[in-house]
Amino acid sequence: MKLFPIVTLAILVFIVISCQSNYVPKPQGYYRIDFPAKEYRSLDTNFPYTFMYPVYGKILPDPSKLAEPYWINILYLPFHAQLHISYKPIKNNLNVFLEDARTLVNKHIPKANSINQREFINESEKVYGLVYDIRGSDAASVCQFYLTDSVSNFVRGALYFNLAPNNDSLSPVIDFLKKDIEKMISTFRWKKMAKMPSAK
Numbered sequence: 001m002k003l004f005p006i007v008t009l010a011i012l013v014f015i016v017i018s019c020q021s022n023y024v025p026k027p028q029g030y031y032r033i034d035f036p037a038k039e040y041r042s043l044d045t046n047f048p049y050t051f052m053y054p055v056y057g058k059i060l061p062d063p064s065k066l067a068e069p070y071w072i073n074i075l076y077l078p079f080h081a082q083l084h085i086s087y088k089p090i091k092n093n094l095n096v097f098l099e100d101a102r103t104l105v106n107k108h109i110p111k112a113n114s115i116n117q118r119e120f121i122n123e124s125e126k127v128y129g130l131v132y133d134i135r136g137s138d139a140a141s142v143c144q145f146y147l148t149d150s151v152s153n154f155v156r157g158a159l160y161f162n163l164a165p166n167n168d169s170l171s172p173v174i175d176f177l178k179k180d181i182e183k184m185i186s187t188f189r190w191k192k193m194a195k196m197p198s199a200k
Contacts, residue, residue: 033172033173035172035176036054036055036056036078038054038179038180039054039055040052040053040054040055040183040187041053041054041055042187043059046193047070047087047191048070048087048089048153048190048191048192048193049070049087049153049155049188049189049190049191050188050189050191051184051185051187051188051189052183052184052187053074053180053183053184054076054180054183056076056077056078057074057075057076057083057180058074058075058077059072059073059074059075060072060073060075061073062084062085062086067086068086068087068088069087070087071084071085071086071087072085073085076177079161079173079176079177080161080162080163081159081160081161081162081173081177082159082160082162083157083158083159083160083177083181084157084158084159084160085155085156085157086155086156086157087153087154087155088153088154088155088156089152089153089154090148090150090151090152090153090154094148094150094154097146097148097154097156098146100156101130101144101146101156104144104156104158105132105134105144108134108136108139108140108141111136111138111139111140112134112135112136112139113135113136114134114135114136115132115133115134115135116132116133116135117130117131117132117133118130118131118133120145120147120185122186122188125188125189125190126149126150126151126190127147127148127149127185127188127189127190128147128148128149128150129145129146129147129148129185130145130146131143131144131145131181131185132144132145133178140160141158141159141160142159142161142170142174142178143157143158143159143174143177143178143181144156144157144158144159145157145181145185147185147188149190152190153190155188157181157184159177159178159181161173
């Protein structure tokens with residue numbers, strides 16, 4: 001009869017010892033992402049601007065009630081991301097648009113680890129601007145930019161994901177789409193319009 005407590009004690013000791021093994025948890029991993037080949041087409045519209053964008057990007061008019069003429073979204077459906085592009089004609093109010101662009105970037109400061117800005121200048125095409133790289137695992141927008149000819153036209157862009165922010169896991173996708181944004185900016189051109197919309 002005394003054998004039962006001894007066997008029970010031995011089993012408990014065995015369980016305790018086995019639980020104290022040198023177990024190393026497996027690091028958290030992320031799903032493998034298959035990226036499409038880089039291939040671009042030209043934005044062929046009656047807009048006052050044009051650029052090259054990837055064939056896997058779908059262009060739609062901005063559905064917002066606040067949208068103005070020539071505002072579009074480029075949807076990157078495989079990645080649940082979209083690039084918002086807004087356009088403003090300049091009527092002696094460039095400083096207002098520049099300040100608005102800075103304000104919208106600065107809204108991400110509480111969630112960002114850093115915000116780096118790079119100047120873009122294409123003198124021959126009169127395209128000047130700033131590109132903002134926003135770093136931080138919870139930042140809602142990871143890349144924003146504006147482009148202007150300083151006289152008549154102003155364009156602003158912002159990349160967002162339609163997912164809960166987790167930019168560590170999205171890092172490969174972010175880097176992939178930033179290359180498309182760089183292509184867009186480097187191929188950006190202004191077009192002459194017979195009639196420009198009035199500024200709001």
